[in-house]
Amino acid sequence: MRHLARFDLNLLRIFDAIFARGGVSAAARHLNLSQPAISHALAKLRDTFDDPLFVRQGNRLVPTPAARAIAGPVREALRGLDVALDAATSFDPAEATREFRIGVRLSGEMPRFSSLVARVRSEAPHVALASVTFRRRDLVMTLANGDLDLALDVGLPADDRLRSQYLGTEPIVVAARKGHPRVDGAIDLDTYLSLEHIIATARPYGPGLEDMALERMGLVRRVAVRCQHAITAWQIVASSDMLFALPRSHAEVLDAMWPMQLVELPLPVEQSGSYLYWHQAAQADPGLAWLRAIIVEELGATGKSFA
Incomplete structure (x- = not known):
């Protein structure tokens, strides 16, 4: 493409739709155009390139x-055009x-999305909100192409294409069942290490923050159960003498539904905190500026965890 002034920019929308959806028919449905119109546009694109x-x-x-090779730049360019058009109008x-x-x-x-929705x-x-999972390695691309508008995560490596706002940190607490024979409103390090523990993470391997802190102290705990979700870990804690460490906001939501003992973690843990990306x-999108301000106000004051 050598002469942008003579190039139909609508063709880039069609290219992006075909690339994202893997076919002419799917692109036609997405763009609400006829299949022959998409096929004709694809022929023009092939001739141009x-x-x-x-x-x-x-x-x-x-x-x-x-x-x-051109898919990424095309998506970023289209995203930039959308933002420019949105910025030209006020957001009510x-x-x-x-x-x-x-x-x-x-x-x-679980801990904070419901309050953000409210x-x-x-x-x-009249707005719609979608909570969308994502892969960290794809974050820049998904924000660039509009699959995501914003993202909440831990601290990530610096990237010139991303803007971020630090939201803070929150303490980790330990959950134990009510009536636990060795936990009654508090726990010391020796007791913590003598009991079995649960980790809730989507990662199939690797230590938790507590394990890394203990390693720096030359200590180790026994992880008896590894599961994927905090709710599952909470259920296991309720019917056992195992312990489960988690951010305070997560624990407060679960405790409201199924009360436990929540005690202070008896060791220092370094946390990276939460960020908005x-x-x-x-940057100039007025709607996203409004939403960012709400997120910072709702989640930034006490560093609610989205890790």
């Missing part, structure tokens, strides 16, 4: 190396009907 761009493989159109929460997609790790959705909907009753191309 002097490359087939997509080749058929089974029921899908698979991108060529040339298509993969009371009248807005747009959808906001917030990247939240699975383990972090706050947002109180000011913008967005793509630099979305």
Whole structure:
């Protein structure tokens, strides 16, 4: 593409739809266009780039190396255009009907997303909110192409394409069942180490923050159970003498449904804290600026964890 002034920018929308959805029919449905219109646009794109761009493989159109090379820049450019158009108009929460997609790790959705929904909907009753899981290695791309508007996560490596806002940290507490024979409102390190523990994480291997802190002290605890969700760990704690360490906000939500003893963790743990992320191309988006301010106000004061 050598002459942008003579290039139909609508073709880039069609290229992006075919790339994302793997076919002409799916792209046509997404863009609410006819299949012949998409096929005609694809022919123009192929002629412009002097490359087939997509080749058929089974029921899908698979991108060529040339298509993969331009897919990222095309998505970022389209995202930038959308933001520029949005920025040209004011954002009225009371009248807005747009959808906001917030990247939240699975383990972090439970403690604070419901309160965020309540706050947002109180000011913008017609907007839609989506909590979306994501892979950290794809975060820049998903924010650039609009699959996510914002993301909440721990501290990540610096990237010039991302903007971030530090939300703070919160303490870790230890949950034990009521009537535990060795825990009664508090726990010391010796008792903590003598009991068995549960880890709740989506990672199949690796230590928890507590294990890394203990290793620095030359100590180790016995992890008897590893599960994927805090609710599962909470259920196990309720019917055993095992302990479960988790951020305070997570524990408070679960404790309201199924009361436990919540005691202070008897060792220092270094936490990276929680951050709010967005793509630099979305910096001027008035709707996202409004939502970022709400998130910082709701979650930033006490560092509610989304890790």
